[in-house]
Amino acid sequence: MARTQVAIIGAGPSGLLLSQLLHLHGVDSVVLERQNRAHVAGRIRAGVLEPGTVDLLLQAKVGERMLSERLIHDGFALGFAGKSFRVDLKGLTGDAVSVYGQTELTKDLTDARVEAGAKLLFEAGDVAIDGIDGAHPTVRYTHGGRSHELTCDFVAGCDGYHGVCRRSVPPAAMQNFERIYPFGWLGILADVPPVAHELIYSNHERGFALCSMRSLNRSRYYVQCGLDEKPEAWPDARFWDELRCRLPAPVAEAVTTGPSIEKSIAPLRSFVVEPLKFGRLFLVGDAAHIVPPTGAKGLNLAAADVRVLYQALVEYYRTGREELIERYSEQCLRRTWKAVRFSWWFTSLTHKFSDDPFNHRLQLAELDYLTGSAAALGSLAENYVGLPFEASAAAS
Numbered sequence: 514m515a516r517t518q519v520a521i522i523g524a525g526p527s528g529l530l531l532s533q534l535l536h537l538h539g540v541d542s543v544v545l546e547r548q549n550r551a552h553v554a555g556r557i558r559a560g561v562l563e564p565g566t567v568d569l570l571l572q573a574k575v576g577e578r579m580l581s582e583r584l585i586h587d588g589f590a591l592g593f594a595g596k597s598f599r600v601d602l603k604g605l606t607g608d609a610v611s612v613y614g615q616t617e618l619t620k621d622l623t624d625a626r627v628e629a630g631a632k633l634l635f636e637a638g639d640v641a642i643d644g645i646d647g648a649h650p651t652v653r654y655t656h657g658g659r660s661h662e663l664t665c666d667f668v669a670g671c672d673g674y675h676g677v678c679r680r681s682v683p684p685a686a687m688q689n690f691e692r693i694y695p696f697g698w699l700g701i702l703a704d705v706p707p708v709a710h711e712l713i714y715s716n717h718e719r720g721f722a723l724c725s726m727r728s729l730n731r732s733r734y735y736v737q738c739g740l741d742e743k744p745e746a747w748p749d750a751r752f753w754d755e756l757r758c759r760l761p762a763p764v765a766e767a768v769t770t771g772p773s774i775e776k777s778i779a780p781l782r783s784f785v786v787e788p789l790k791f792g793r794l795f796l797v798g799d800a801a802h803i804v805p806p807t808g809a810k811g812l813n814l815a816a817a818d819v820r821v822l823y824q825a826l827v828e829y830y831r832t833g834r835e836e837l838i839e840r841y842s843e844q845c846l847r848r849t850w851k852a853v854r855f856s857w858w859f860t861s862l863t864h865k866f867s868d869d870p871f872n873h874r875l876q877l878a879e880l881d882y883l884t885g886s887a888a889a890l891g892s893l894a895e896n897y898v899g900l901p902f903e904a905s906a907a908a909s
């Protein structure tokens with residue numbers, strides 16, 4: 514039977530980053546990923562990185578390409594009532610966010626892991642976890658047509674919302690908190706220059722729209738859509754018309770359209786499981802919590818969990834002390850709930866929830882207040898760039 518110190522389930526950003534950081538600190542891990550490498554590398558998702566996430570990637574020695582290719586955004590715009598207002602993140606917080614696609618990040622992490630000779634197994638099927646209550650859990654899986662068994666000291670469940678790790682915990686031992694929003698995001702990727710250097714979040718009576726990008730020549734645009742809608746019902750021309758309709762006129766006129774190279778619909782949900790540690794199993798990233806993408810927090814929260822967990826595990830292997838391990842859940846949940854609150858609030862402020870014009874008037878009043886109040890803008894900006902780690906850790 515094979516053995517490792519930490520068995521990591523899932524080779525998304527959480528699993529790869531955790532494995533890389535543990536490796537740099539002399540802790541052995543095996544990563545088991547259900548999909549093949551090309552599938553994992555091709556998933557188009559997040560794009561906005563908080564400064565804290567950038568720091569962690571640099572600590573993990575996978576930040577070189579990101580530093581040269583990222584777009585640094587000192588602010589973003591809020592569109593509403595036909596006008597556009599710039600939120601000066603840099604001026605309000607001293608910090609900026611970085612735009613660097615999750616696909617690129619995943620590629621950098623995978624390359625670094627493969628180069629270091631990591632035990633990173635793609636197409637590992639039927640993962641099952643046993644013995645998380647004991648000192649040496651077992652992970653069973655199939656790979657290359659054979660069954661395998663791996664014993665370990667800890668299991669890191671980095672296998673996303675639909676993964677097996679959270680489902681391995683007895684339901685009575687955990688509590689789920691969930692909010693499903695009554696809409697989704699229809700997103701397209703197109704090789705056209707972005708309409709603006711910075712992101713534009715637009716509130717419109719027809720629904721929310723977001724102008725985002727992956728590079729100077731690749732744009733990512735979203736419009737709020739119904740949960741039951743299908744991408745096939747949205748030919749490119751319909752998408753561009755709807756997008757432009759929801760943007761302030763000067764922005765709409767400047768949009769460069771082109772053929773989409775990807776089009777998909779993502780439902781929006783807030784979800785948190787408590788606690789995040791069950792015996793020797795830790796839940797990390799999307800396996801533990803989901804936020805609507807409005808605040809660009811999902812990947813950043815995943816990185817924040819990894820930061821806490823790798824430090825706790827390194828401390829354990831260096832000194833045998835378990836205090837940080839025992840505090841993993843509480844420490845991550847404090848940050849998580851603040852991000853859940855922010856993402857929920859930002860979603861509530863910018864999306865159409867009903868046809869009731871009273872609600873839209875309230876949103877416009879709040880946007881008017883927000884953009885006229887230094888205090889309110891400061892709160893928005895500090896949440897958007899990511900709350901300081903010292904504050905969450907020191908108070909815990």
Ligand SMILES: Cc1cc2nc3c(=O)[nH]c(=O)nc-3n(C[C@H](O)[C@H](O)[C@H](O)COP(=O)(O)OP(=O)(O)OC[C@H]3O[C@@H](n4cnc5c(N)ncnc54)[C@H](O)[C@@H]3O)c2cc1C
Binds near residue numbers: 524526548553799
């Ligand atoms: C449309 C969209 C836009 C987003 N925009 C942003 C953004 O701007 N900023 C941001 O911070 N976040 C954003 N997010 C969220 C972000 O993409 C996720 O939070 C992030 O991918 C979480 O990483 P993870 O590694 O925890 O989970 P995942 O990326 O889901 O990775 C989990 C991995 O586990 C594997 N797996 C699952 N089950 C098993 C199993 N049984 N056995 C083995 N392996 C398994 C999966 O194949 C996958 O590779 C966005 C998400 C979406 C959908």
